[in-house]
Amino acid sequence: MEQDLDTLSFEAGLRELEAIVGKLESGDTPLEEAIRLYERGSALRRKCAERLDAAQARIEAIRTGGDGTPAGVEPFLAG
Template identity: 65%
Template sequence: MEEPVESLSFEAALKQLETIVSRLESGDTPLQDAIDLYERGDRLRSLCAERLDTAQARIEAIRLDPAGNPAGTRPFAAG
């Protein structure tokens, strides 16, 4: 029985996702197995994206004063 996706670390989820992609790309997987793998891969992708979004929200950028000295932090803004 496979471990529930929600309980995996980011690294474990990413590794499983890479394995699934490799298996699907090989073309040797029976149709029902490919469908099952695709569904698990989609759940893994969602988990990884969620964990990355959470990590990104926690990153802070250092603010500098006019002289270039650290003057505090502000939330990271992607863009």
């Protein structure tokens, strides 16, 4: 039984996605099952990407003053 995407942890979602990719790459999956797995994998990929984006938005970088002491925080900017 598949767990609801909203209650699935990032780590569990990633493990399930890796398992799905393995099954699809094996080439032994019947077509109907492959389609179902692909749809589930696509939904898992979207959910994991959303969770990563949300986590990145919550990360803050510590700013330091001229003397090296913490002076505050600012949003993390990737890139």
